[in-house]
Amino acid sequence: MTLTYDWWLLAPVLVPGVGALLVLVVDAIAPRLGRVHWALTAGLLLVGAATVIPGLLPSADNPRRTLCLSDGSCLYAVDHVGAGLQFTALVSAAVIVLLALPIRVPTERAPVQAALLLTATAGASGVVAARDLTSWLVTLELATVPTVALVALRARRSATDGALSLLTTSLVSFAITAMGAALWFAATGTVQLGGDAVLAASHDADSRRILALAVVFIVAGVGFKLSLVPFHAWTPEAFGGASVPIGGFLAVTSKVAALGALLVIFRGVSVLGTSALAAIGVLAAISMTVGNVMALREQQALRFLAWSTISQAGWVVLPLAAVSSHAVRAAAGYLVVYALATLVAFAVVTALAHSDGRNHATRLASYGGLLRRRPLLGVTLALALLALMGLPPAVVGLVAKVLALGPVAGGRLWPLAIVAAVNAMLGVAVYLRWLRILFGAPTDPGTHDRLHPVHLAVVAIGLAALVVTSIAPQLLLGLVGR
Amino acid sequence: MIHPVLPMLLVGILFGVGLYGVLARRNAVLVLIGVELMLAAAGLLFVTVGSLTADPLRAGQSMTVFIITIAAAEIAVALAVILAVFRARGNIDVSQRGSDD
Amino acid sequence: MPSASRLDTQSLALDLVLQPSHLVVLLPAAVSVLILVLTRRSARGAFVIAAIGGLLGLLAAAALLAQQARGGAVADPRTIGELKVGPALAVPLRLQVDRLMVLVAVAVALVSLVVQVFARWYLYSDPRYRQFAATVGLFTAAMQLVVLSGDVLLILVGWELMGWCSYLLIGHESERAKARRASYKAFLVTRIADAPFAIGLAVLALGARSTSIPQIVQHWQSAAADHGTALTAALLCVICAVAGKSAQVPFQDWLPDAMEGPTPASALIHAATMVAAGTVVLAKLVALLELSGTARVVLTIVASVSMVGAAVLAFCQHDLKRLLAWSTVSQVGLMLLGLAVLPVREPADLGISHLLSHAMFKALLFLLIGWLSVLVGGTIVERQSGALSKHLAVRWLVGIGLLALAGVPPLVGFVSKDLIVDEAARRGVDGDVSARIAFVALVCVVALTAAYTTRMWLILVHRTGRQRVVVREAVEDSYDIRDVGIVEMLAGSPQVDVHGRPLRRDEPMPPVVDDDDDGPLPEPQPGAGARTGLQLLAILSIVGGALIFSPMLEVDWENANLWLIGASLVLMAAVALLVRLMSIGTVYGDAAARLPLPLRSSASRGFDVDAGYVGLVARPVVALARGVARLEGGLDRGVQALPALVTRVAGAGFRLHTRRPTSGLVAVALGVVLVGLMGVIWW
């Protein structure tokens, strides 16, 4: 069997993947380099992101394929949405790396963490483009397994507890996903996710039933990674335990991988044109509601962000409840906006944790008067929260809400739309809690170091990004095609 | 010639037993054992389907091999984490509350 | 805008943007605006503006009259332009100048001017004189708008504005709780009656697809057969509003309470503006009244009951100002009867002629009682008893007013009243039900009017009463009879013998402050202008009846039933004699003193209708409001409980979220089952 290879197309996976190896090799040659590894990692990720750029251009083929078999079916394809997601994954990982850079860790641990991050990003970037179950499953795990280790590597009891929670859920989910993949194979007789076999399978009642079960299992399995309720229980534990940038990684890059994985399956099923994924709507509704309700009482900033991630995950998959051509783009577009806002929020938390100490960044109460104490951090965080709740002046968040609700309204899924509207309200209540604290009376932290310049730069860039995209949201939404 | 009933039955049973094991055990390692059983079920289904249908690309068997390998990788990380948990708190009970900083 | 104005000397027709009819409305309105804008503290400045404005208004009305007499008046001058509210309704907002209304406009302008001039004297030291004068100006403008309006929406505008001005005037002395309550009551009662008015006008206008009165009349006349029920309903709505504004049953009770306002305000409200507005509006729609028998009968009954009942109450009043107020209710009823018994397809001359005559003598009487109250310090019987025997200056004027009110020939009251009686009798003989009802009521009223005017006269000229009034401390215009009650009032006032001497001689005499120390002070009297105005009103009360001979009024005076006139004169004389006999031997020359005390007490309270208002409307509404407020509180609490509920749910969520990995696994398993179920169900 011969395959075609388009190395440029594979580069977003290969660069971080080979980069991981490179980091390990560099560490073997010259140990204890510390931050150099992080810088190298960031560079590698940005290079990877740069290789995606041709695919982002409107002129690019849609989709671009490689690893094609002789019968014309391909194992790897990147369309506009895929390219956008790959770009998001790589850039977000680079930002995470930059955030992690100033943090002091034992020097022998840094290259490992960097390698893990790179591998997970490679997985995230690969799963988006996978067009067969084999690569899909492998890349999904490639994106998942390192995160467990990353969480645990903070080397605190809470971190290992979070890692354990993440580990058990991920293992079970993997088993469920594998069973789903097997069922898919049983139903269609092929591991390729192209539409024809699915269409053929759907004509036969028996295989149709298996296919349904397959989709159910796969959704359940990917639901874990997306933190959809009820597969979400690990999220607050892992976020609360992991170091702050890694929490950001879980919240952003990992979500990109998860949505990419789901979209791959969704594309395969959407040819059926039925209410194939109606269950996703229900999961989305439950996730939003549970996430918001729980966040209303959460006192820990990181766990709060975890609950927020859960509810936002509901918004991300909400458009998928309506099987339409807009749905994929809508979900991806929402995810990109969510990624930006969450990344900025995590950047602020990281910066604060680094300068004031983690204790002064994990409790919500410790953000009192941040707008007055540290105007830059305060304004940035406020804007990020506004983007997450979808209210101006963070127009970009509002546009994202419009995008996410569009297919639902277009598909006339009224109950879902109404639940979403209620959750838009709950979401505002959730983030207003934090916003009120930002506005409120200042709490004086014990230490008050200056911000690390890298953090300062990341936060400033984040603020600029939010402002710019609020004026011109199309810059961000254009990432996932139009 | 084989009746597909038998492997399919085994697939179901193994998956169900594995799921039971995951839910019924408190020791993290035993949970892992349940997961292995579930994965075995998935692998068996791949192999069965691959053997019973025309599978020019040998996807069924390849998939099973991959799943076994992934499982091995996961087990390695999982056991490392479990050991870390044990070092951190002295047990590996998955029904114990997580702790805060 | 035409730059050159032309004056057609023959018909006095003016080709101007502003017609005299506009000026009639705008000048009084300008008075109020100018007073508020131009004067800061100066009462004199306000008076100058008010007087000049009033005079100009009167001149404008007179010019309009002259134009009308020569046939040169613009019949439907436009105002602010047509309102565009879609094809279903034309809203031209034009005025309508016709013969009757021009007369009314003149009367209104005249009364208003006299009131303005008189008020300057009456309210000389009042710090709120400016507001008073401004309000009177606005009031006049509103009335003139109603009078000259050719559009139901304009009528509504003037109508409601008058209600508002009456509110301001009655509540003028808002330091007194009674004034506050009375103004509140007056506005609310009339406003309640107005609620159907808007509906009725809507029915009329939407049916005719225009708010123009001529078109409405034309439409409904042409299609009356088709719209019988609608027309009746609309007219009943209008009658309801008229009853409210004109203080007819069952809305009558606000008017006596309105005596809390300063006397000039009462003169304005009673004589020319507010209460007469109902007559004006019905006169405009009288052609429709003919088409609906039901509405006519209802109007007749309402007017008759009000007329007779008010006359009875007038006789029993302890306060002479309230006596006049009740007499107004009675007289307005008479006007309305004049409309109800009108000959078929005739203009509303009967009602309007009585409106005009009533405007003259009632304005006169009210202003005089105001003068008298200044002289003797109050309007209750005890104060007023014998007032005229000392203050002779007003004697003749009062006499003329009362004679006109009683309807003694040849005064104006006689002429207009007799025409109505005549017509009622004629149509009653023809078999018209409402005319028969009206005739019976009219006979009663002729007698009762004679009775209460005689009573009032006898009190005022009582010879012994004045001497025993020794206490000169400030007394309010009127007691709150509803609150105090006549029994307490009588008990509280000093006891005197038949000759008016105090009974208890042993008590020290309160110091007499008026004329012992400084010699005789000049008696307070209005300025020359006000006196002239009063005299003018008196003259008009005497000779105004001659108006029926002019072409401006088309009444059938040639076929007067002389027998009927004679009979009514005899009746009046007999009643007057009876009243005189009753008054002999009473302390204050009060014939009503012979009536049982509970009756008088109750009558002074208007038969406690107020309690009915409170019990039937105010209390239930307030109770309802409390209920609604409670419901609202519940709703609000419900809404506000939602956050608590969500927090509780979140608490439950935190209990479910045990933070144990195994419970996460259970959740995953449940999720698989859930998703599986949905997949099975929906696939």
Add this chain to the structure above:
Amino acid sequence: MTTYDVLFTLAGAISTGAAVLAVSTKHLVHSALWLVVALASLSGCYLVLGAEFVALVQLLVYVGAIVVLVLFALMLTRAPIGRSRDHDTPLPQRAAALVVGAATAALLSAVLISAFGNDAITVRGGSTHVLASQIFGTWVWPFELLSALLLIALVAALALSRMPIGRRDDSEADAR
């Protein structure tokens, strides 16, 4: 009933029994050993189905490597050797787990069996050579990624095992 059926039934029955014991025994170590039996007999099933290579891998990787790892882990975590009730979740949860497990098993089996019917089908195992060429031909991309996964998993496991667990009030890494 073909020979394949008999052989498969045999292996499957052993596998089933061993699996049930693995998840229900009160001995920790027994549990791991029963897993060995279950997976080993499962490789027998693979053999019956004509997948020799998979069966071999199953034996090598699972029985040879994973279970050993598991046993080591059990020993390192000082697992009690004797019977113990501490390994199981409370009875209600186990009952629920039983229901869920049984229901899932029933659902899966039912759906699969109804789809594949009860007609005997020829087993097309195919040679290992073909499999090898497919794995290194068609599936080379996931295969290479898998190698990366294995590598990084090992590195992670190494790093985790060498990692000292800090205390809560450890100020050194406070900032994270």
Add this chain to the structure above:
Amino acid sequence: MVAALLAAPLAPIVAGLALVAGDRVPRAVSRHTAYAVSLAATLISLLAAALIAYDRPSLNRPWVPEVGMRLHLAVDGISVPLLLMTAAVGVLVVIHARHEQPGGGTPGTFFGCLLLVIGGGIATFLVQDAISFFLAFEVVLVPMWVLINRFGDPKDASERARAAATFVLYTVLGSTLMLVGILTMVFASGTADLATLARHPLPAGQQTVVAAILLIGLAIKVPIWPLHSWLPRAHTIAPTAGSMLLAAVLLKMGTYGIVRLVIAPLPAGVERLAPYVATCAVIGIVWGGLVCLVERSLKRLIAWSSVAHMGFVVLGLMSGTAIGLQAALFANIAHGVVSALLFAVVGGLKHRWGGDDLSVARRALRDVSPRLSLALVIGLAASLGLPGLAGFWGEVLAIFGAWNPGGDRSTGWFRLLAAVAAVGAVLAAAYALRVLRIVWMGDADGGRPLPPSPESDARGGELVVVTVLGAATVVLGVLPIILLNTTSGAVDHLMAVVGR
């Protein structure tokens, strides 16, 4: 001219953002700077609005194609009055805010938030694109939340937080529902342009559902009973300037949205739902009136009267006739002017009295502060629908409109509603006079009126504000034709599109 289209909303928004963002860097903006910037921005905006109203320019550019948003700014007869009123009230609010700046935060933030609300309001009335409309709708939320939460009644922090949260959450729920409806229409017709939407109505069957969702969403903003409970709370707590904006700008967005998004594109759905919505509106009229009869807090009372007045607006809108629509548009503007006036006066009173409890005996306002009392009298008289003032025409025409409803609406039911609405007008009189009796006439009995004390009367900025608003009230009442003729063309066009 296109510059004017951009300047009208952007001048306040940019200035507002600058004030809020620049508030801390490097130190707080001084009160004078904040005031000067705000006044300049609002004046520019008012000038631009006047130019727009005169010249009626149009701007149409793509903006965010991903969600179908275009930068399409234009006006027609329906939006011009609202635009001008918003811009004018904006200037007045800024002037008033200088006069009465509450504590709780810096002047920069206060003025900035005011400007943002004003800019959002102006943008709402300018955009011709349904999704941008939603965006402009949402712009006002956060600044308003800040205004209530930080600058509200300083006495009760928890009540402030609660009122602010209730306001924001209610409104977000409503606007998100509205968004759902908008998106449905946009998906069905493939465009978000308001005019195009109106030309391509959905199939009749779907119109009802979409109209229901939109109406529920917009009903919260208007607000229509029973979705009103955020309003009294927010008004009671909000600072005076905030209350004025809330009443004059924010509520208008709801009714404007009903006209643009519901009545024009969904005639069949509206016809189906009109009886229910109109019933709720009339219940609101009576409900608000009744609550006002027993309400003790003056500010809350005025807020309740808003509920009643907006009921008239909605009744007119639901009647489906040109009369009703004209009435509603008129009443909309009238309510904006009158309630802004009343809130300015009542806010001033609350400020002077240190509370707004009506059960506290006070001296007659007509004696204490004549100018303020005149403004109060004008406001309340307009509020009870006195002719010659702004409130009259809208209410009476709404009753006229409801008497002969358009389309297949049940005539009998609407007539009943019109009758009840007329009774509601009586209630308005009752509560307005109740307030006058207590506040204006004073409930301390006896004595002669005292000479006014000048320091307690309206002066400076406050005097300007109440004078302008009072004059506007009178002008609108005396010359309704100004407004009715402006809107009539657009209304006729709309009625032609709707089909009757």
